[in-house]
Amino acid sequence: MKKFFYILMAAAAMTLYACNSDGDKTKINTVTINVLVDNEKISDVVDVTLKSKSTSTSYVASTTAGTATFNVAAGIYEATATLYKESAIYNGTNSSVTVTDDGTNSFNLDMIKSTTSQVIIKELYFGGCMDNAGAKHFANDAYVTLYNNSPVEADASNYAFGIVYPANSNTNSNYRKDGELTYTDYLPCWNAVWWFQSGTQVKIPAYSQIVIAMKGAIDNTATYSNSVDLSNADYAMYDPEVFTLAAAYPAPSGKIPSSHYLKTYLYGLGTAWPLSNISPAFVVFSPEGTTAEAFVKTASNIEIAGNGKAFACAKVPVSWVMDGVEVYSATALDKSNKRLLGSVDAGYVKFTNKLGYTVYRNVDKDATEALQENSGKLVYNYAGGTADVENGSTDPSGIDAEASIANGAHIIYKDTNNSTNDFHQRKVASIKK
Numbered sequence: 001m002k003k004f005f006y007i008l009m010a011a012a013a014m015t016l017y018a019c020n021s022d023g024d025k026t027k028i029n030t031v032t033i034n035v036l037v038d039n040e041k042i043s044d045v046v047d048v049t050l051k052s053k054s055t056s057t058s059y060v061a062s063t064t065a066g067t068a069t070f071n072v073a074a075g076i077y078e079a080t081a082t083l084y085k086e087s088a089i090y091n092g093t094n095s096s097v098t099v100t101d102d103g104t105n106s107f108n109l110d111m112i113k114s115t116t117s118q119v120i121i122k123e124l125y126f127g128g129c130m131d132n133a134g135a136k137h138f139a140n141d142a143y144v145t146l147y148n149n150s151p152v153e154a155d156a157s158n159y160a161f162g163i164v165y166p167a168n169s170n171t172n173s174n175y176r177k178d179g180e181l182t183y184t185d186y187l188p189c190w191n192a193v194w195w196f197q198s199g200t201q202v203k204i205p206a207y208s209q210i211v212i213a214m215k216g217a218i219d220n221t222a223t224y225s226n227s228v229d230l231s232n233a234d235y236a237m238y239d240p241e242v243f244t245l246a247a248a249y250p251a252p253s254g255k256i257p258s259s260h261y262l263k264t265y266l267y268g269l270g271t272a273w274p275l276s277n278i279s280p281a282f283v284v285f286s287p288e289g290t291t292a293e294a295f296v297k298t299a300s301n302i303e304i305a306g307n308g309k310a311f312a313c314a315k316v317p318v319s320w321v322m323d324g325v326e327v328y329s330a331t332a333l334d335k336s337n338k339r340l341l342g343s344v345d346a347g348y349v350k351f352t353n354k355l356g357y358t359v360y361r362n363v364d365k366d367a368t369e370a371l372q373e374n375s376g377k378l379v380y381n382y383a384g385g386t387a388d389v390e391n392g393s394t395d396p397s398g399i400d401a402e403a404s405i406a407n408g409a410h411i412i413y414k415d416t417n418n419s420t421n422d423f424h425q426r427k428v429a430s431i432k433k
Contacts, residue, residue, distance in 0.1 A: 031070045031097070031105045033061075033079050037090060039110075041066025048081045048109065049420075050097065056333045074101050076179075079109050080346055082418050089114045091346030091417055095338055096179025112343040114417035117322040119154045121284060122147035122209055122413060123360045124325055125429050127353030128277050129226035137354050139277040140248045141227045142214040145430070146284070147361075148204040149413055156202040156210070159322065160292035161237075161262075162189030162283050165305050165313050169279035169328045169336035169348070174305050176337060187283060187321065187340065188305055188313035191268035194237050195292035200259055202235075207410040210234040211431060212262070214275060217252035226356050228429050235260045237273070245272040265296050268312040278353050279332075281339040283324040285316050318343055326419050327351045327359060330391035347420030350391050357386060360426035365397035367412040368404075377409035386425045393424040402430050 033050065035042050048068035051058040053076045061068040068081075077097040083090040090111035097107050121144060128139030144161070148154040165188045166173045175182050196202050204210055217236035220227035230236075231253035238252050238261040249272070252261065264273070275282075287295050295301055296314050305311040318341060326348040328336040333350065349359050368374060378399055385394025395401075401411045414422045 026073045027101050028071050028073060029099055029101060029103075029105050031072055031099055032107070033068045033070070033094075033097070034106065034108045035063050035066050035068065035081055035083070035092065035111060036108055037083070037111045042083065042111070044083060046081050046083045048079060051078045051080070052076075053078060054334050072099060074099050079107065080418075080420070081109055081111065082346060082416055082421065083111055089116065089416055091342045093338060093342045093346050098179075112341070114343050114346075116415045116417070118148060118150045119146050119156050119159070119204060119284070120149050120323045120361065120413060120415055121145070121282070121325050123358050123426070123430055124280075124282055124327075125228065125358040126214075126275055126277055126280060127351060127355070127357055129224060129356040130354055132225055138220075138224045138227060139215075139353075141216040141220040141224075141230065142275055142277075143228065143230055143233060143431070144212050144214060144282070145209050146204065146212065147209045147413065148206055149415060151206045151410075153206060154204045156204055157196055157200060158286045158291070159202070160193050160195040160285055160287065161212075162187070162193040162285065162314070162316060163191070163273075163275055164188060164281040164283060164324075164339040165190035165311070166339070167274050167276040167280065169281070169326075169339070170332035173337070173339070174311075175339075181338065181341065184341070186315040186317050187344070188303070189283070189316045190305070190311075190313050191270065191274055192242070192264045192266045193292055193296055193314060193316075194262045194264045194273070196235070197259060197261065197263055198291070198293075212237065213252070213256075214273070215248045216250060217256055218250055219253065228432050231255055235262060237262045237264070239264045242266050243270075243272050248272040263293065265293060267296055267302050267314065269310045276327075279327045279329040279336065279351060281324065281326050283316070283340070283344065284322045285320040286322055287320055325349065325359060325423060329353075343417070345417055345419050347418040347422075349419045349423040349425065350393065351425055352386075352391055356428060358426045358429045359423050360384075360395075360430065361413040361423055362395045362421070363397040363399040363401050364412045364414040365399060368397075368399060368410075371410055371412070374404075374409045377404060377407045379403035379407055379409075384426050384428065386427050391425075395424050
């Protein structure tokens with residue numbers, strides 16, 4: 001379990017040592033993290049998290065005059081922070097904090113302004129489940145839920161969906177150099193993107209959602225009781241002229257009209273969209289001045305991230321991204337690296353696949369409780385998370401969002417563009433009744 005150590009003051013100017021379980025002494029180094037906005041130290045007080053990439057142990061320290069101070073052993077760490085300033089959100093991530101016994105050990109954390117979106121990713125189901133005998137993994141049942149996190153109707157007609165390269169969080173990437181991402185103003189969306197059909201009006205009422213089946217837009221529980229029923233999905237990623245793998249893309253349920261089938265274009269290789277069932281980096285974006293189809297069919301917008309077309313990526317501008325979620329495999333945290341830029345998502349959510357778990361967004365407790373229409377309708381003592389299992393997590397708000405919605409409440413979900421704050425691992429898919 002992750003342990004948080006709160007550093008209350010800088011260490012005195014002396015050499016510190018700690019003894020490990022074998023009695024050997026390990027030198028403890030003073031490390032400073034300078035938090036910057038527009039190359040200037042911040043005056044605000046924020047909490048900075050320093051996470052060891054080898055042990056996953058995390059330390060938290062508050063800034064004083066823009067600097068947070070830690071006492072840690074030599075190693076490679078990742079520093080992150082979120083700053084709320086003048087109704088804006090700033091996120092920062094430095095994945096290459098290399099602490100040495102003889103170094104200066106002073107590092108910068110550049111904070112980048114993020115924007116929130118009216119429509120957010122509420123839930124992502126991608127890890128699959130085991131078959132009825134518990135012997136075989138079934139993962140052709142993925143879906144995403146988009147939610148209108150506001151009191152006015154939203155128009156998602158121009159939205160598109162992508163997965164950022166590489167597929168898994170622990171896979172090596174040609175987009176990393178010296179521990180940092182090499183792109184700054186776009187995201188490399190791998191293989192293909194999906195979009196709603198031209199002319200289809202995708203309206204989402206206030207505090208409402210749409211469910212999009214990304215695979216298996218049928219009642220999967222008829223064969224796999226641990227799976228999910230996607231026969232009632234609002235939309236389906238289904239374009240058999242492009243992706244032909246029948247196991248992933250059976251003919252959708254008749255309840256889903258063909259006008260609600262999303263379209264795609266394959267600029268990479270394969271018979272199915274390679275959405276990771278372990279640790280995807282998933283994004284929703286809305287093209288400006290063009291369509292998703294026209295964008296990905298323009299050769300200059302595609303680049304090769306490796307050896308051959310199998311590594312083809314579309315360079316989606318960061319300014320188009322409406323929302324994203326970064327998932328790390330719980331069994332490979334020490335080898336996992338960021339794919340989403342800090343302006344899109346400064347953190348990550350840990351995930352264990354094959355067990356029917358989902359990545360589900362946390363409730364913004366203060367904002368939800370502040371809605372007058374929610375009086376007497378909110379349900380507390382949420383028990384849907386996986387905090388009781390290894391590498392588990394839960395919604396710290398304590399509000400049971402689905403039970404509250406069923407009770408007539410309006411939910412406002414947390415949206416800080418930091419998956420560590422915004423999401424948890426849910427034990428059972430919310431659409432599984």
